[in-house]
Amino acid sequence: MPRAKRAKQYRKVMSQYCMNFGFRTPYQVLVDSSILADACRFKMDFVKGLQQNLQAKDIKPLVTTCTMRKLYGSKGEPCVEDAITLGKTFERRRCGHTPETHPEPLPELECLSSCIDPKGSGKNSFHYCLGTNDINIRSYFRGVQGVPLLYISRSVLILEPMAPGSVAQRSRDERAKLRAEILRPGGKRKRDEDDEDDSRSGAQGERVGGKLVKKAKGPNPLSVKKPKKKPATDGLSSKPKTTPTTAEGAEASTSVEGPKRKRKRKNKSAAGPKDEAAGAAEAGEPHGAEEAVEA
Numbered sequence: 502m503p504r505a506k507r508a509k510q511y512r513k514v515m516s517q518y519c520m521n522f523g524f525r526t527p528y529q530v531l532v533d534s535s536i537l538a539d540a541c542r543f544k545m546d547f548v549k550g551l552q553q554n555l556q557a558k559d560i561k562p563l564v565t566t567c568t569m570r571k572l573y574g575s576k577g578e579p580c581v582e583d584a585i586t587l588g589k590t591f592e593r594r595r596c597g598h599t600p601e602t603h604p605e606p607l608p609e610l611e612c613l614s615s616c617i618d619p620k621g622s623g624k625n626s627f628h629y630c631l632g633t634n635d636i637n638i639r640s641y642f643r644g645v646q647g648v649p650l651l652y653i654s655r656s657v658l659i660l661e662p663m664a665p666g667s668v669a670q671r672s673r674d675e676r677a678k679l680r681a682e683i684l685r686p687g688g689k690r691k692r693d694e695d696d697e698d699d700s701r702s703g704a705q706g707e708r709v710g711g712k713l714v715k716k717a718k719g720p721n722p723l724s725v726k727k728p729k730k731k732p733a734t735d736g737l738s739s740k741p742k743t744t745p746t747t748a749e750g751a752e753a754s755t756s757v758e759g760p761k762r763k764r765k766r767k768n769k770s771a772a773g774p775k776d777e778a779a780g781a782a783e784a785g786e787p788h789g790a791e792e793a794v795e796a
């Protein structure tokens with residue numbers, strides 16, 4: 502994958518960890534002996550790689566006491582000296598597995614698990630990222646929700662896509678948030694009140710199956726002005742003048758409404774006196790023109 506595309510993907514992944522799992526910079530990155538050794542083997546700028554992958558300058562690499570003890574215990578193996586040197590530059594995560602209580606360092610999976618998920622609840626409460634080139638460790642922490650996993654593949658540091666378990670949790674959280682927003686007293690209620698305000702101020706609202714359906718707040722300004730500008734060319738506008746009484750009647754029946762509606766009423770009444778009651782009831786609906794043509 503080209504570097505720019507990868508950077509974009511990593512930015513997206515990290516922003517999801519921030520939004521859904523509460524990650525904040527400086528990101529704490531636990532690294533184990535395997536990734537330290539590989540970083541040295543490939544002579545990588547490991548810290549820079551972490552910054553690029555996590556899309557943040559502000560990162561805090563951490564090594565556990567057990568990891569350092571394991572490295573000290575395997576001196577002589579390739580790259581271990583360099584790995585120790587690199588590991589020493591990072592802050593120590595005191596895991597509590599000291600030589601006094603643990604004569605042998607804990608296996609790293611166990612130690613890391615006690616740091617990342619001490620209660621065994623499958624959650625990454627302290628928002629650690631984890632860098633490891635141990636396949637088993639990585640696979641284990643895919644089962645813990647919200648652990649960004651980093652590894653080195655052919656001298657390139659990779660940030661894994663979010664694990665399926667974390668993705669599932671993320672969408673559950675998002676659905677719950679959405680539900681909470683809908684049910685929240687302040688949200689939906691407020692909207693209802695707004696609608697009531699609107700209907701009081703003249704706009705028409707109708708309850709359809711419990712939902713308030715808003716109608717247009719008045720006649721379409723385009724359809725109102727048109728007959729005014731060209732009374733001669735518009736055949737409809739001549740008719741209202743011939744039936745002034747019905748027009749007045751329609752106006753009187755809806756005189757509470759704004760004056761802007763008058764234009765519409767006149768068109769309406771042109772449909773004929775027989776439909777006056779119906780016409781008045783439907784006043785405001787844009788069918789006046791069609792009915793006028795029929796009449």
Ligand SMILES: [Zn+2]
Pocket residue numbers: 565566567568596597598607612613
């Ligand atoms: Zn430990």
